[in-house]
Amino acid sequence: MILDKQAQTEIAGYVGRLLREAFGKGPQSIFVSINRPYVVLYLRNFLSPTEKILLQQDQVHSIQATRDLLMKSLIPEIKAYLLLLAGMNIREFYYDWGLHNQSGIMVGIESEEEHGQSFPEAAYTGKEELHREIQTISQQVEKPADELFSYLINERTLLVIRKGILISIEKELIRIGHEESLRLAKRSLEKSHLHNNGHFQRFLKTDVIDVFVDWDFHLDKSVIVFTLNPGQ
The missing domain is CATH 3.30.300 (GMP Synthetase; Chain A, domain 3)
Incomplete structure (x- = not known):
């Protein structure tokens, strides 16, 4: 809908x-x-x-x-x-x-509860290669995601969801109240790998304008959003 x-x-x-x-x-x-x-x-x-x-x-x-x-x-x-x-x-x-x-x-x-499980993933150009690259980045920064999904919301918006990426030291930092410091550190570190990464444009065969990332530490879940320019 x-x-x-x-x-x-x-x-x-x-x-x-x-x-x-x-x-x-x-x-x-x-x-x-x-x-x-x-x-x-x-x-x-x-x-x-x-x-x-x-x-x-x-x-x-x-x-x-x-x-x-x-x-x-x-x-x-x-x-x-x-x-x-x-x-x-x-x-x-x-x-x-x-x-x-x-x-x-x-x-x-x-x-x-409102909408059941996420709608089925649809195929798009470069999907498998993009998933592999994101798992490689996850391995370098923390650990590969236990689960990884992606959805082309529209031709300009690609949403990637990772589940199960936190390592033990990160979970302990969250437990003792250093969630915001961890968020700032992870944001800086992960985006250094996501930005200026020519692989994504090559896989998707389109211009990547922006890449964003955020986490819900209590759900051990993360989203990455690629904004695209399909005219390129």
């Missing part, structure tokens, strides 16, 4: 207002992709004047930490709006920022 354009426009407008109120500046544009049980919001030109100064001073972790704090208060509001407008009961919520591109991503996944 793909929601109509009006609903997607309303979701984009609402989230844009929320971000503008919280950050002082909202994204220039938000593209909403819904293919239930998934909703993906791609944000473009989203960086406040203060953040631009911090970025010039290489204070990336300061920006990430501040945004994480703000998102904790915004996520419940976004979930409530998606339930009200689209009838989507979002159980999992992920987000990441491409500060170098002034971009961002938000991913919501409906509860399995």
Whole structure:
């Protein structure tokens, strides 16, 4: 099921207002992709004047930490709006920022009780090669995922889901309260492998504009989102 354009426009407008109120500046544009049980919001030109100064001073972790704090208060509001407008009961919520591109991503996944298991994976160009490359990166950073799935939400949005990637030391860091530090470290480390990786464009036979990654540590689950330019 793909929601109509009006609903997607309303979701984009609402989230844009929320971000503008919280950050002082909202994204220039938000593209909403819904293919239930998934909703993906791609944000473009989203960086406040203060953040631009911090970025010039290489204070990336300061920006990430501040945004994480703000998102904790915004996520419940976004979930409530998606339930009200689209009838989507979002159980999992992920987000990441491409500060170098002034971009961002938000991913919501409906509860399995509402929609059963995830819809069947469909074939797309380069799928097997992409899965192997992501497992190689997972092996280098933590360990290969126990389960890996991917879904082409639309021609511009590729969603990859990994389950079972945390190693023992990471689980212990989470247990003793260092979840945010672990998130910042993993974000930096994994994205150094995901970005500027020419393999992905070669496998997918399309231009990769952005790559995002986030985790739900308590579910031992991660999402990676590739934003694509199929015209290239």
